[in-house]
Every structure is written in structure tokens, then in C-alpha cells.
Amino acid sequence: MIERIHLKVVHAVEVHGSLTAAAKELCVTQSALSHTMRKLEDNLGTEVWLREGRSLRLTQAGRYLLNIANRVLPLLDYAEDKLKQIALGERGTLRIGMECHPCYQWLLKVVAPFLDSWPDVDVDVKQKFQFGGVGALEDYEIDLLVTPDPIYKTGLSFTPVFDYEQVLVVPRQHALARFDYIEAQALADEVLLTYPVATERLDIYTHFLNPAEVLPKQHKTSETTEIILQMVASGRGVAALPRWLAEEYCTKLPLSVVRLGEAGIAKQIYLGTRESDQNIEYLKAFIDLARSYKYPLDPAKV
Incomplete structure (x- = not known):
């Protein structure tokens, strides 16, 4: 046995x-x-x-x-x-899985008031999963998954939290900064900075470069948003990020935002849970709180 x-x-x-x-x-x-x-x-x-x-x-x-x-x-x-938590009358830990690297700043805005409202619930954030984020949710490694790319499976539920636009971030004096939008060919001579994620899971590739059969001159990765944007500001490359995050850093660094394609790349952030957990009070409270911290799609800002 x-x-x-x-x-x-x-x-x-x-x-x-x-x-x-x-x-x-x-x-x-x-x-x-x-x-x-x-x-x-x-x-x-x-x-x-x-x-x-x-x-x-x-x-x-x-x-x-x-x-x-x-x-x-x-x-x-x-x-x-x-x-053990049931035996002690405790609520336990909300384990959050992240498949959205840029979403940490957004998550912090949600976690702080959540911890204030639920003093008997801890929060743990995980980013690396043995079988992917959905697999981690199915296998009870996490209780909630933050993802822009839900995979609908029996027993799982995904709640849309907010819409956002994926944009290109360039140095303020960059030649591309003067355009309202660019086409994929404009990145053929650029160094593209991204998070260390497989290209098939990067929107800049799947929604912009691959359909046009274009590759950047070079592709470099970093795990940290701040480092990526410091690299962009110093002229070391360009990056694709959510507009809400890019515009926040444009107030701190000499950066500009450019639309990817005339129509732009529209995305959504979802919170994935197990259907069997949907009646857990603190989990429902976190989702409700998360939906109140939206970053609306605003294509007019540059």
C-alpha cells in the first residue's frame, strides 16, 4: 500500500x-x-x-x-x-496565485484594506507553480488565481475584475514616442524587455508580433517591473505593460506610452476560484473588494 x-x-x-x-x-x-x-x-x-x-x-x-x-x-x-483551523475556530490563510506580473501594485491596493477588515485571515502570494496557475488552483496549492488568461475547466470559476489596455512604453525622447500608435514592424529594430514568461503567454507576441510575423531585434527579460522601466528610461529597450501601470510610472520616469496597433490590445484581469469554495466568506469579500479597485480602459491618454 x-x-x-x-x-x-x-x-x-x-x-x-x-x-x-x-x-x-x-x-x-x-x-x-x-x-x-x-x-x-x-x-x-x-x-x-x-x-x-x-x-x-x-x-x-x-x-x-x-x-x-x-x-x-x-x-x-x-x-x-x-x-486545524476549524478545530481552533480560525479562518486561516488566503493563498493567492499570480499569473500577472504587473498586477502586484494593484494587488497591494486590495490586500491592505482586506487585512484590516479580516484580522484573522493571513494572505500568502505565490508566483511559481509546478503545473501552472490553473493546475495549482485545481490541486489546492492556492485558493485564488489572478490571471489575464483564464482556462475554463469543470469545478473552476473566473470572475472578471477589470479591463485594461496593453501598451508600449518607450523613453520620452524615443522616435516612437511621437506616434499615437505603432504597427508591429516598428519593433523589428527594438530591444523588447519583458517578464521571464514564455512568449506564447506574452500578449505583445500573441496579439501583436506573431500575427504580423515580426520579431524584435532582441528580447531580454527581468522579473521586476521597476528594473524593466528603469531600463526603458535609460534607453536600453522598450516594454509592453498595462496602460494603468505604465502611466503611473510616466509620472516618475521620463517615459511615454504608445498604443499597440490602431485598435489597441484590450485585456481583462480575472480572479479564478474553485466552485466548491465560493461560499467562503473571506474569499467572497476579497473578490468584492478587488472589483472595487478597477483600472478602467482609457485609450485617450498618452
Whole structure:
């Protein structure tokens, strides 16, 4: 029978690289850990690892077990936390997943009053997910997902929060700054600065460059909005960001905003939840509060 300890062992070895490190992480002796896994292998009739000197390599069965561990362990941890909170009369933690890098400034405007209104609820923000944001929501790694690209699946619900326009941010003295809008070919000689996200998930590519079969001269990434915009202000490249965020930084740095295409790129931010959680009071309160902090689409501003 596969038990939780088996999943924890496989996961710990994968994360820490060896049985010795895994045993230390799990607070057991290496011999006890080895005995536990040998017994499982005997019961299953197959090996979990192939031992190559001091290193271990997962077999096909081991990789399958690791996949199960990655999905099941967060769910068990979540269930234990929830049951403890119920027993203590506490509300717990709202775990928010972010698939929208520029949305942190917006999120801060929501989190501050939420924490004031719900003193017995903590907030935790996660950005990296093993199986993507929707997978994290399905697997109970997070309770709420902030995303511009919802994937509708059974058991999940997505609430639109606000509309926004994706625009190009350029140095104030840049040649493109004098235009009301640009076409994709204008970026063929530019260095494009973006967050470290796959190009198939970047609107500047999917909605603007790819349809025109245009690539920028160079594509560089940074995880930090402030660094991206400092780089743009210093003439190191251009960036695509939501208009509301770009215009906020235009008051702090020598930047200008240019529309992407004559019609612009219109997007929406959604909050994703599990349908089974929609009656949780503090989750409903967060969504209601989030919808009150909208950044309306304003194509007239430049």
C-alpha cells in the first residue's frame, strides 16, 4: 500500500538530491528511510530508483510516484491546515496565485484594506507553480488565481475584475514616442524587455508580433517591473505593460506610452476560484473588494 511517507520520501529525494539529505529533511535515519522504500518496492514488485554509485535515478514507476506526490501532498497539507483551523475556530490563510506580473501594485491596493477588515485571515502570494496557475488552483496549492488568461475547466470559476489596455512604453525622447500608435514592424529594430514568461503567454507576441510575423531585434527579460522601466528610461529597450501601470510610472520616469496597433490590445484581469469554495466568506469579500479597485480602459491618454 502506498502511504503518505512514501510520497514524502520520493519528493524529498527529488528536491534535496539524496537519501541522506531526504532523511535529514524528514527527521528520520537514512537506514529507516531506505528500509521503508525497499518494503514499498517489494510490495509493488518494481523499483522506484536505480542506484548509480551515490546517485539515484527515478525509474518509470518512480517518476509516476513523484508526479502523484507533487499533486497529492499539497492537497493533504491543505486539508490538515483547514481541519486545524476549524478545530481552533480560525479562518486561516488566503493563498493567492499570480499569473500577472504587473498586477502586484494593484494587488497591494486590495490586500491592505482586506487585512484590516479580516484580522484573522493571513494572505500568502505565490508566483511559481509546478503545473501552472490553473493546475495549482485545481490541486489546492492556492485558493485564488489572478490571471489575464483564464482556462475554463469543470469545478473552476473566473470572475472578471477589470479591463485594461496593453501598451508600449518607450523613453520620452524615443522616435516612437511621437506616434499615437505603432504597427508591429516598428519593433523589428527594438530591444523588447519583458517578464521571464514564455512568449506564447506574452500578449505583445500573441496579439501583436506573431500575427504580423515580426520579431524584435532582441528580447531580454527581468522579473521586476521597476528594473524593466528603469531600463526603458535609460534607453536600453522598450516594454509592453498595462496602460494603468505604465502611466503611473510616466509620472516618475521620463517615459511615454504608445498604443499597440490602431485598435489597441484590450485585456481583462480575472480572479479564478474553485466552485466548491465560493461560499467562503473571506474569499467572497476579497473578490468584492478587488472589483472595487478597477483600472478602467482609457485609450485617450498618452
